[in-house]
Amino acid sequence: xKKQILSVVVTLSVIITLSVxxxxxxxxxxxxxxxFDFTVGGKKLLAGQYIVEQGVVRGALxxxxxxxxxxxxxxxMEIQNDNDSxxxxxxxxxxNQYFLAKVIGVTGGNELPKTKAExxxxxxxxDHLTMNEATPEIVTVSAQAx
Numbered sequence: 001x002k003k004q005i006l007s008v009v010v011t012l013s014v015i016i017t018l019s020v021x022x023x024x025x026x027x028x029x030x031x032x033x034x035x036f037d038f039t040v041g042g043k044k045l046l047a048g049q050y051i052v053e054q055g056v057v058r059g060a061l062x063x064x065x066x067x068x069x070x071x072x073x074x075x076x077m078e079i080q081n082d083n084d085s086x087x088x089x090x091x092x093x094x095x096n097q098y099f100l101a102k103v104i105g106v107t108g109g110n111e112l113p114k115t116k117a118e119x120x121x122x123x124x125x126x127d128h129l130t131m132n133e134a135t136p137e138i139v140t141v142s143a144q145a146x
Contacts, residue, residue: 029053030087030105031066032143038091038098041074042115052089052103052143054110061103061110076103076110085109087143092136094121101138106145 030052037046040063049066059078064071081104090102099118103110114122122136 028105030103030143030145032089032141034089034141036098038100039117040072040100042117043072059110074112076112079109079111081109087145089141089143091139092118093139094125094136097121098139
């Protein structure tokens with residue numbers, strides 16, 4: 001029952017975010033050229049130019065491919081960042097799989113929770129290694145505000 005309620009809440013949040021974000025002209029967007037395929041919210045996205053915007057629902061992010069205009073919305077936890085930090089996207093890499101972990105803007109940031117797919121990738125790497133260490137590599141991609 002809890003799963004169904006959570007599913008409905010997330011679905012409604014995504015619908016509201018996508019429908020309003022397209023018309024609101026949000027000014028807090030980031031643009032980044034991501035040179036590798038990556039996963040967000042359990043969905044695989046291809047390498048390319050992306051625009052990341054804050055959704056209208058607190059904690060929501062909309063990640064849109066600049067060329068195809070296809071978008072995905074995810075919920076993320078707001079985090080504090082240093083005032084002198086530069087806009088960037090941070091990924092966790094397990095083998096050849098990249099997972100969006102953080103989005104840092106000019107005035108704030110968001111951290112995405114690990115998905116089931118990411119936990120499985122970490123487990124696969126851990127099981128493959130002789131040591132019990134599956135620390136992901138942190139990969140940072142610079143972004144431009146605007």
